[in-house]
Amino acid sequence: MANLEIRPAEMQVLIDDQRAGLTVREFQIFWVLAERQDRVVTREEIYRLIWDGRLPRRNRSVDVFVRKVRVKLEKLAPEWSYIHTHFGIGYRFSPEPGGDQSSASSAASSNGNLNS
């Protein structure tokens, strides 16, 4: 099983002791979601928390960074999926085994380790 370690103070994410190498923005996205594990966070809220302001129509920043984070996490743990999409709503952070079920349904258990 993949061991996830998060160090907010250093903006570092490690999986099995390997650094994910997230950039600042990428980590912010990751952290906003990870802090709210198992909860669905709307794009509006994510945007507001990171960029301070209302999410402009058709702004795709959040999606783009979610993807970048996904790519880096997947590189370290191909058999796990961390960020799940809730169509029309937002994203949810929940470490789950299995490539990616893409989301909306599925169970809700898991235990990530939020070290601080």
Next chain:
Amino acid sequence: MANLEIRPAEMQVLIDDQRAGLTVREFQIFWVLAERQDRVVTREEIYRLIWDGRLPRRNRSVDVFVRKVRVKLEKLAPEWSYIHTHFGIGYRFSPEPGGDQSSASSAASSNGNLNS
């Protein structure tokens, strides 16, 4: 017994910790009824609250979404029924054990009493 959890802010419905996976519209229908638990809500009102406007004759949107919600809830709790039909009137949300009793009949007689 089935444990029902509703998170309006996330538009999520969980039964025994399993996500129902409702879409935005589906959740809206669910929420309009759940907020008014044990009350019969007319199609007209449901439509007005979600679509803003008068329910066009022969518009079946409400029925279709009620079904979609029922299917998803039933998947998680086959032994429970949540949304009950009141023929000629509308729908009522009340979690009840038992697959489906298809509910109270209640007539829409001229001296009928309309709860408000």
Next chain:
DNA sequence: ACAGGCTTTCACCAACTCTTCACCAACGCC
């Protein structure tokens, strides 16, 4: 000014949802 890395935006395409239609079953009334 230039190079390298990070952020933001753009455009195209895939996936999903919403809405409507058609047909059938259930109900209420005679």
Next chain:
DNA sequence: GGCGTTGGTGAAGAGTTGGTGAAAGCCTGT
């Protein structure tokens, strides 16, 4: 039972939202 009305159900097309690759814009240090 027979008939007209209302609700259940499955499916399909249109419209919306998200995934993705890449270009353009910014910053910082050299």
